[in-house]
Amino acid sequence: MNAQGGITPLVMPKWGLEMREGTIAGWLIDEGARLSVGTPVVDVETDKISNSVEAPDAGLLRRKVAKEGEVLPVKALLAVLAEPEVSDADIDAFIAAYEVPAAEGDEADEGAAFQWAEVNGIRVRYARRGPEAGVPVLFVHGFGGDLGNWLFNLDAVAESAPVIALDLPGHGQSDAKLPGTSLAALADFVAQFLDGIGVERVHWVGHSMGGAIGAQFARQYPQRVASLALVASAGLGPEIDGGYIDGFVRAASRRELKPVVEMLFADPSLVSRQLLDDLLRYKRIDGVTELLGALGGALFGGGRQAALPATQLLAADLPLLVVWGADDRVIPAAHAKAAPAGAAVAVLPGAGHMVMMEKAGEVNALLRKHLAR
Amino acid sequence: MARKISMKQAINEALDQEMARDPSVIMMGEDIVGGAGGEGERDAWGGVLGVTKGLYAKHGDRLMDTPLSESAYIGAAIGAACCGMRPVAELMFVDFMGVCFDQIFNQAAKFKYMFGGKAETPVVIRAMCGGGFRAAAQHSQMLTPLFTHIPGLKVVCPSTPYDTKGLLIQSIRDNDPVIFLEHKNLYGFEGEVPEALYAIPFGEANVVREGKGATIVTYGLMVHRALDAAAALAKEGVECEVVDLRTLSPIDMDTVLESVEKTGHLVCVDEANPRCSIACDVSAQVAQTAFGALKGPIQMVTAPHTPVPFAPVLEDLYIPSAAQIAAAVKRARTGGRH
Numbered sequence: 001m002n003a004q005g006g007i008t009p010l011v012m013p014k015w016g017l018e019m020r021e022g023t024i025a026g027w028l029i030d031e032g033a034r035l036s037v038g039t040p041v042v043d044v045e046t047d048k049i050s051n052s053v054e055a056p057d058a059g060l061l062r063r064k065v066a067k068e069g070e071v072l073p074v075k076a077l078l079a080v081l082a083e084p085e086v087s088d089a090d091i092d093a094f095i096a097a098y099e100v101p102a103a104e105g106d107e108a109d110e111g112a113a114f115q116w117a118e119v120n121g122i123r124v125r126y127a128r129r130g131p132e133a134g135v136p137v138l139f140v141h142g143f144g145g146d147l148g149n150w151l152f153n154l155d156a157v158a159e160s161a162p163v164i165a166l167d168l169p170g171h172g173q174s175d176a177k178l179p180g181t182s183l184a185a186l187a188d189f190v191a192q193f194l195d196g197i198g199v200e201r202v203h204w205v206g207h208s209m210g211g212a213i214g215a216q217f218a219r220q221y222p223q224r225v226a227s228l229a230l231v232a233s234a235g236l237g238p239e240i241d242g243g244y245i246d247g248f249v250r251a252a253s254r255r256e257l258k259p260v261v262e263m264l265f266a267d268p269s270l271v272s273r274q275l276l277d278d279l280l281r282y283k284r285i286d287g288v289t290e291l292l293g294a295l296g297g298a299l300f301g302g303g304r305q306a307a308l309p310a311t312q313l314l315a316a317d318l319p320l321l322v323v324w325g326a327d328d329r330v331i332p333a334a335h336a337k338a339a340p341a342g343a344a345v346a347v348l349p350g351a352g353h354m355v356m357m358e359k360a361g362e363v364n365a366l367l368r369k370h371l372a373r
Numbered sequence: 374m375a376r377k378i379s380m381k382q383a384i385n386e387a388l389d390q391e392m393a394r395d396p397s398v399i400m401m402g403e404d405i406v407g408g409a410g411g412e413g414e415r416d417a418w419g420g421v422l423g424v425t426k427g428l429y430a431k432h433g434d435r436l437m438d439t440p441l442s443e444s445a446y447i448g449a450a451i452g453a454a455c456c457g458m459r460p461v462a463e464l465m466f467v468d469f470m471g472v473c474f475d476q477i478f479n480q481a482a483k484f485k486y487m488f489g490g491k492a493e494t495p496v497v498i499r500a501m502c503g504g505g506f507r508a509a510a511q512h513s514q515m516l517t518p519l520f521t522h523i524p525g526l527k528v529v530c531p532s533t534p535y536d537t538k539g540l541l542i543q544s545i546r547d548n549d550p551v552i553f554l555e556h557k558n559l560y561g562f563e564g565e566v567p568e569a570l571y572a573i574p575f576g577e578a579n580v581v582r583e584g585k586g587a588t589i590v591t592y593g594l595m596v597h598r599a600l601d602a603a604a605a606l607a608k609e610g611v612e613c614e615v616v617d618l619r620t621l622s623p624i625d626m627d628t629v630l631e632s633v634e635k636t637g638h639l640v641c642v643d644e645a646n647p648r649c650s651i652a653c654d655v656s657a658q659v660a661q662t663a664f665g666a667l668k669g670p671i672q673m674v675t676a677p678h679t680p681v682p683f684a685p686v687l688e689d690l691y692i693p694s695a696a697q698i699a700a701a702v703k704r705a706r707t708g709g710r711h
Contacts, residue, residue: 061388092538116374123374125374173374173375173567174568252576253577254575254577254580255627273580273583281535281567281571284539284571284572284573285567285569285570285571286569286570286571286572
């Protein structure tokens with residue numbers, strides 16, 4: 001955010017590529033309050049998800065511009081931060097002169113936002129953002145997920161580091177094929193994917209199964225991992241809710257899927273119609289149900305995790321961050337205790353398995369700190 | 374990978390991919406190849422509106438141009454289905470099904486029942502339906518209720534390219550006779566469709582807009598009119614839930630009832646003529662099983678009980694409009710008074 005004459009605008013964020021506008025669900029802060037970086041200021045709803053817009057900078061909330069219930073485009077002015085010495089007249093003038101920047105070429109932009117790589121005969125979708133220089137941060141989603149799970153995290157991390165997020169094989173919009181059903185086969189596949197796009201070394205951020213693949217990757221290719229962040233990760237303990245895995249694999253309709261997906265969140269009202277629709281679209285693709293059944297059976301059959309590679313890592317060799325939602329109903333937050341000695345550990349209250357969505361601001365702050373180590 | 378294609382392209386892609394996947398899938402119909410061997414564009418025209426264009430070049434003689442005798446080739450398709458093929462018969466306009474009702478109603482629909490559940494008839498009969506195309510009374514009807522009335526037939530009428538591809542693939546894989554009706558005024562309508570094959574199960578309605586103020590239940594082209602009405606009503610502070618039935622037989626009453634229990638108001642919209650329509654059916658089922666949830670009278674918006682007019686002004690008046698739907702929602706919410 002650029003401050004002009006001591007004025008910092010707070011604008012409608014863009015959560016994910018498809019977001020065009022958001023509805024102001026409610027203000028959380030009154031005018032005259034002092035904010036620190038990351039303070040949740042206003043709740044915004046989109047057809048995909050609801051979340052809080054956080055203060056981009058520390059400052060004094062001088063003026064709320066957006067009204068509750070209003071539908072506003074991405075980058076519309078929501079509020080103004082300024083110190084007391086800035087006059088009301090200057091703030092009025094700033095608001096009057098503010099123009100919503102045009103959306104960045106929309107569809108053309110969307111086409112360029114995703115890229116495709118062919119790895120071992122499997123077409124993989126991925127996104128690459130942020131600066132050119134530096135070790136990229138690789139985001140790897142969990143079982144049945146896709147790169148959209150990092151909706152609230154990619155752009156925040158891309159402000160300071162190059163980021164890459166992929167749809168694992170058999171997931172999202174990548175081909176509905178698996179290179180194998182073991183963590184080792186998936187780790188090898190990601191290594192080949194990175195070879196294909198010319199990336200040698202990464203900071204790995206993995207959610208759930210994506211964390212276990214990361215731990216396995218770090219054991220197989222220690223020289224290729226600069227750091228590892230495990231978010232509600234598999235691979236740290238034997239327990240996992242088998243009912244979730246089976247329910248997710250089996251659910252064929254919105255009615256069957258909704259209660260299963262609600263298990264992922266501390267606040268089940270976050271499960272929107274659009275979220276379920278997108279998951280059903282994925283699950284209906286020929287071969288996906290069978291593939292998820294095989295993968296879920298191999299890694300998490302009978303409600304037990306078959307391999308625990310993360311327990312064998314040494315934090316002395318590798319900077320490690322372990323983040324959990326305290327109310328995780330899929331993999332218990334108690335597994336955070338099994339983190340290797342020396343790892344940074346944070347268990348966030350009020351969040352479930354999708355902690356990086358439910359507590360995006362806090363997770364992003366933890367990631368920034370971890371990556372700066 | 375998903376990209377934006379039209380409903381017409383979605384039909385073509387579903388047929389192409391299923392023919393490539395399963396050698397028992399064949400097609401027959403009038404002009405579906407469309408004069409192979411013509412000059413340039415004229416070569417293998419691909420049906421009246423070009424829906425099957427390009428399929429003959431890929432799948433050759435698995436597509437058959439038939440004589441102008443619907444009763445003959447619909448019968449042939451049903452017979453081929455009994456013998457292990459998965460035929461997709463195209464009938465141009467649903468209006469022409471009148472000459473093959475015996476094959477459809479008395480033969481295909483009855484085989485499984487009359488042969489002890491052992492006979493499968495995996496035939497799909499595709500046809501264009503609906504008005505607004507300036508095609509007059511014999512080429513514009515919305516005859517979904519006729520087929521929905523017959524046990525043993527499955528009836529599909531999609532509203533988007535995504536649903537069209539997934540439901541047509543499901544229709545081809547289904548082991549029962551399916552009447553697949555394509556609204557001709559939606560052929561150019563575009564939407565995101567995955568390149569991969571996928572099937573949408575029958576009997577699963579889609580809630581295309583959520584709201585607590587009233588439930589609008591409909592299908593086909595009327596889904597878009599209902600969404601327009603819902604957008605207009607939202608500006609007045611009434612949030613409507615719009616349910617797209619997608620398949621009329623089987624019908625997903627659970628989703629309808631769940632919605633009516635939430636909103637307390639029901640408006641059924643149907644492009645068909647009003648008597649014994651899908652709107653009547655849904656209204657009656659809701660009144661019978663969820664009367665206590667209703668806070669006002671059920672409203673229906675349908676075409677009038679007349680043939681589809683040829684005069685463009687009259688035809689535009691004939692097809693239910695967003696304004697009529699919005700007015701019906703207001704009537705439902707004010708106890709039936711205007």
